[in-house]
Amino acid sequence: MSDDSEHERSRVADEAMRRAREEEARAMAEAEPIVAGTRTREMKEEELRQTGVIYGGLIAIAVVMAQGFLEASSLDTAARVGSIAFAVAIPLLAALVLVNRQEAFRGRQTTSVLVTLARVIAQLAVFVGIVAAFWHITWVAGVTFLLVGVVAVGVHSAGFWRVESPE
Numbered sequence: 001m002s003d004d005s006e007h008e009r010s011r012v013a014d015e016a017m018r019r020a021r022e023e024e025a026r027a028m029a030e031a032e033p034i035v036a037g038t039r040t041r042e043m044k045e046e047e048l049r050q051t052g053v054i055y056g057g058l059i060a061i062a063v064v065m066a067q068g069f070l071e072a073s074s075l076d077t078a079a080r081v082g083s084i085a086f087a088v089a090i091p092l093l094a095a096l097v098l099v100n101r102q103e104a105f106r107g108r109q110t111t112s113v114l115v116t117l118a119r120v121i122a123q124l125a126v127f128v129g130i131v132a133a134f135w136h137i138t139w140v141a142g143v144t145f146l147l148v149g150v151v152a153v154g155v156h157s158a159g160f161w162r163v164e165s166p167e
Contacts, residue, residue, distance in 0.1 A: 041107065047109075049104070052100045055093050055096050055097045058089070059090060059094065062090050065082065065130060065133045066082070066090075066129075069083045076136060078135040078136040079132070082128075082132030085126070085129030085132060086126070086129040092118050092121060092125070093122045093126070096119060130149075
């Protein structure tokens, strides 16, 4: 084996090690905000996009389900509860869609307690409205939706924390 080929192998190995260290440093720099619990701009933008889709979907569900109550000649208790819940949820969700668009435009989320309260009330009202609408059809469907909805929140929470946890 010649000195030139050994020298070339050594040079290639050194170059590979240098590139590996650079890639490691880049990966560590990208992972640092995630490990520290801070969100990158891309993560914030995605969260805002998902929130907008969620609010729009909840409005669509509420409008579709409320239509059935509008056509009824008389309402039982479950239908009344559903109607009132949707009457609360739809305007709040519409306001939240507008806030969400402004947050996306500015690239930051609001810290308003009123907006946070509106989010909680709107989501709870839609959930109550859907449970009441199913209950209006049959109480078994209402109870089923209620129980599966609680399980779904647990599934989402477990999945979210598993994906977002640093380890």
